[in-house]
Amino acid sequence: MPDTPDPFVEPIIEHGVKVSDLADEDGALILSLDLSPMRDAVMQKGASRATEYVRYEDPRIEGEMSLRPRRNALGLPYGLGNAHPGSAVTDLVNLPVNSNIHGFRISESATICLNNPKQTRGDDGLQITQPFVYYPFVLSAAALAA
Numbered sequence: 001m002p003d004t005p006d007p008f009v010e011p012i013i014e015h016g017v018k019v020s021d022l023a024d025e026d027g028a029l030i031l032s033l034d035l036s037p038m039r040d041a042v043m044q045k046g047a048s049r050a051t052e053y054v055r056y057e058d059p060r061i062e063g064e065m066s067l068r069p070r071r072n073a074l075g076l077p078y079g080l081g082n083a084h085p086g087s088a089v090t091d092l093v094n095l096p097v098n099s100n101i102h103g104f105r106i107s108e109s110a111t112i113c114l115n116n117p118k119q120t121r122g123d124d125g126l127q128i129t130q131p132f133v134y135y136p137f138v139l140s141a142a143a144l145a146a
Contacts, residue, residue, distance in 0.1 A: 028081045036061065063134065069126060
């Protein structure tokens, strides 16, 4: 089979540290990462029609990664490069557990849900834009099993 890649040869050899601090995820070479920590604002107006009360609720981090899918020894995409929309990932290297992002302490007991990816094909090959949402109050399968 001449089209089958050699499973004993690493396609990428890296040295040093990336300046961007981005890390590659399982099955994905990460090109960029956008994070948006957010809450929904609930406002009440008084008799003067001015806002007199504001409550911020539903904390979460919405994010998006641009990536190139990696292939396994059989030439098939895997991991984040072939994830099904709506599935949950246990963790992301770029959202390290116990790190602090704008007041969010990233916990392994929370859920990270993958939203609908977008594929772009061009001269540079396949590129995927993978949005995700980190929900700190939705328990992960590991947390429910404990």
